[in-house]
Amino acid sequence: MSTVGTVALYVVFALAVYATGAAVLAGRRRDRRLMQSVSNALVAAFVAVVVAVAALEYAIVSHDFSIAVVADHTSRQLPLPYLITSLWASQPGSLLLWLTVLLGSSALVMYQNRHRNRELLPWVAAVMGGTAVFFSAMAAFVSPPFAKLPAAQIPANGFGLDPSLQNPYMAAHPPSLYLGYVTLTVPFAFGMAALITGRTDARWLLSVRRWTLISWTALGVGMLLGAHWAYVEIGWGGYWAWDPVESAALMPWLAATAFLHSVMVQEKKGMLKVWNMVLVSTAFALAIFGDFLTRSGVVNSVHSFVQSAIGPWLLGFLAAVIAFSVAMILWRLPLLRADHKLESVVSREATFLFNNLLLLALCFAICWGVVFPILSEAVRGIRSSVSTPYYNFFLVMFGIPLLLLTGIGPLIAWRRASTRSLARTFRWPITSAAAGTVLLWLAGLGSSWAGMTALSLCIFVTTTVLLEFARGTSARMALTGAPPPRALFDLIGRNRRRYGGYIVHLAVVLLVIGIVASGSYASVGERHLARGQSMVVDGYRLTNTGLFQTREQNSVTSHVRLAVSHDGKSMGTLDPGLRLFTDTQQVSNEVDIHTSLLTLTDLYTILQGIDTNGSGGVSVKVLVNPMIGMIWLAGGVFLLGALIALWPDPREVRMLARRYAGALAREA
Amino acid sequence: MSTALAAIAAAALVIGVVVFVAWPFVSPDPPPPEEALSETDRRRLAAAERRDEAYMALRDVEFDLRTGKITDEDYQRERARLRSEAAAALRELDDLKSKQEIKED
Numbered sequence: 001m002s003t004v005g006t007v008a009l010y011v012v013f014a015l016a017v018y019a020t021g022a023a024v025l026a027g028r029r030r031d032r033r034l035m036q037s038v039s040n041a042l043v044a045a046f047v048a049v050v051v052a053v054a055a056l057e058y059a060i061v062s063h064d065f066s067i068a069v070v071a072d073h074t075s076r077q078l079p080l081p082y083l084i085t086s087l088w089a090s091q092p093g094s095l096l097l098w099l100t101v102l103l104g105s106s107a108l109v110m111y112q113n114r115h116r117n118r119e120l121l122p123w124v125a126a127v128m129g130g131t132a133v134f135f136s137a138m139a140a141f142v143s144p145p146f147a148k149l150p151a152a153q154i155p156a157n158g159f160g161l162d163p164s165l166q167n168p169y170m171a172a173h174p175p176s177l178y179l180g181y182v183t184l185t186v187p188f189a190f191g192m193a194a195l196i197t198g199r200t201d202a203r204w205l206l207s208v209r210r211w212t213l214i215s216w217t218a219l220g221v222g223m224l225l226g227a228h229w230a231y232v233e234i235g236w237g238g239y240w241a242w243d244p245v246e247s248a249a250l251m252p253w254l255a256a257t258a259f260l261h262s263v264m265v266q267e268k269k270g271m272l273k274v275w276n277m278v279l280v281s282t283a284f285a286l287a288i289f290g291d292f293l294t295r296s297g298v299v300n301s302v303h304s305f306v307q308s309a310i311g312p313w314l315l316g317f318l319a320a321v322i323a324f325s326v327a328m329i330l331w332r333l334p335l336l337r338a339d340h341k342l343e344s345v346v347s348r349e350a351t352f353l354f355n356n357l358l359l360l361a362l363c364f365a366i367c368w369g370v371v372f373p374i375l376s377e378a379v380r381g382i383r384s385s386v387s388t389p390y391y392n393f394f395l396v397m398f399g400i401p402l403l404l405l406t407g408i409g410p411l412i413a414w415r416r417a418s419t420r421s422l423a424r425t426f427r428w429p430i431t432s433a434a435a436g437t438v439l440l441w442l443a444g445l446g447s448s449w450a451g452m453t454a455l456s457l458c459i460f461v462t463t464t465v466l467l468e469f470a471r472g473t474s475a476r477m478a479l480t481g482a483p484p485p486r487a488l489f490d491l492i493g494r495n496r497r498r499y500g501g502y503i504v505h506l507a508v509v510l511l512v513i514g515i516v517a518s519g520s521y522a523s524v525g526e527r528h529l530a531r532g533q534s535m536v537v538d539g540y541r542l543t544n545t546g547l548f549q550t551r552e553q554n555s556v557t558s559h560v561r562l563a564v565s566h567d568g569k570s571m572g573t574l575d576p577g578l579r580l581f582t583d584t585q586q587v588s589n590e591v592d593i594h595t596s597l598l599t600l601t602d603l604y605t606i607l608q609g610i611d612t613n614g615s616g617g618v619s620v621k622v623l624v625n626p627m628i629g630m631i632w633l634a635g636g637v638f639l640l641g642a643l644i645a646l647w648p649d650p651r652e653v654r655m656l657a658r659r660y661a662g663a664l665a666r667e668a
Numbered sequence: 669m670s671t672a673l674a675a676i677a678a679a680a681l682v683i684g685v686v687v688f689v690a691w692p693f694v695s696p697d698p699p700p701p702e703e704a705l706s707e708t709d710r711r712r713l714a715a716a717e718r719r720d721e722a723y724m725a726l727r728d729v730e731f732d733l734r735t736g737k738i739t740d741e742d743y744q745r746e747r748a749r750l751r752s753e754a755a756a757a758l759r760e761l762d763d764l765k766s767k768q769e770i771k772e773d
Contacts, residue, residue, distance in 0.1 A: 036692035475734035
């Protein structure tokens, strides 16, 4: 099977080279037959890469340890689900996953646009094909997944999978992030195609809006899945450590968030055309940069692969992407003039502009934190790194104004808002935020000014969102006479992007509450517990009632049973453990968590050590993370809002069909 | 999987891909070449975008009035301006259409 896989990868490379060259020719000659062949080549490349994936999965599941990645990342004892997900545990396997998503989205773009965007499509295919040339060359020649071990080095059993990767999140987190990173190629390709052809009207923007939403949703969900994975698996009680690879996923997400807001300004006002081109290019470049950080080994991260030959290639590709986009934007600057000017700083477009600036400022502050260690090592020979306080400082500095704008934006009218209407619109949100601040102060939460400010702003934003829904529903009821549930349903259905977006704003509120409450008001206890001994943390009493063991296919776990009570009332038991993997001989923490369904507060227990004298004594760390469940709840609400925004709106589809059919008969 | 079987599978993949990619060239009914966008097309597109922007803005401003985001006075002023923008875009579209018709005659 490895021969089939290797041949399939060579075929993918050849097809990508053909598709790129032929697409350029098809674009220049306006040759539709050649363009059809390009589309077929990209679809065929996708089929070929799926064959390569199937071949590698077959090698993994059949324990073909003559293939290096199979020997290095699996074992005979590894359960089947983790054998399957181990495909993306290795550098070459994850590169194959990247290439699969890239070619899958390229094939889908070709299919979606078979009857439209005929002027843009050859150049879209050229950019996506060019990206596929790079990644298929890496997979076929630089980091091949089917590389064989010398016969003398083929082990009887593999070295096993890293324990932290033996978690159900392995099935969802990396594919979700890769979907997010890779699909950012589509907006970039359309943006560049618009610049090459000079079709800088809104057409390219309308074609990429949904793709950007998919990337943005996948990156957001992927990051939250990763955060929850770290929380339940790594066993340190936190979920985000500003690791460079974690930041690498956040940066393109921030750029895509900025784009999703500024795209509305271009659609409605014909403004920010240059800015939107800059944003799609930045988001794509940051996705490649994130891939570089993960694969090059230049940063110290629990998520990165070992140092490899692929780093310099990725850096070169990143430089080419930046140079190409800058050159294209500069070349077409005269075509990117705004149709209108900003009329007032008190307008919705102005709040979007400020939000964009803050998002990009935060993005570059994070980027500087990530590259600083690399630069300091290159320039001074000493690796100096920035730590969590650096990131937290900028998160507060830029995050709090962003949260304020999340509340202000929806309430301000386009173009300009008068003082009278502002006073009327903001009366309730300001009153509720002020009353909430007083209540929070009285509840004793004044110890953290940043926490208090953020929570007050959360009340402000929630009020604005609820008011938007209430006023909108009431307007629909007045207009149609429909009952409230029907009016609300119609309201959302008639403007899915707007109300889906508001639901995402609510998710942001939940996220901020979770982050602030668990970060600023958490309690920690750590001590040795002899058998029968208790400890108390924030009102929770935990008693060591003894040790026991559990066995699985490739591991043995030693647990301590902790009886838990709160204010004298029993809450059952928690069983944190230490798990020894028999194939890799590595030990991992198995935390146990009790979540209050009412407050979403977690009682988080970690078994740090077991006395070796057989007395049953243990070292335990206990954290009480207030309202941390809000973060995971935010993920569900975020996904709901994003899906509503993604759902096609037939009225808009009709309006666009009318526009392009009227202007260009051939796209009718 | 035996080497022979692997070789057959790999050869089948390569042949299938070549046939699929070359298929448009052997198709008996080739499509005509793509026409370039003329300056009139571009102007028509720009005018259609301006018309739709004005329509969308009219819808928004109406909704903003109903939800209390703007005063009646602001609404009247904005509506008048947006209607005149939409009318200008429609006039340009009509002009371009009649020029096109004259050219075709």
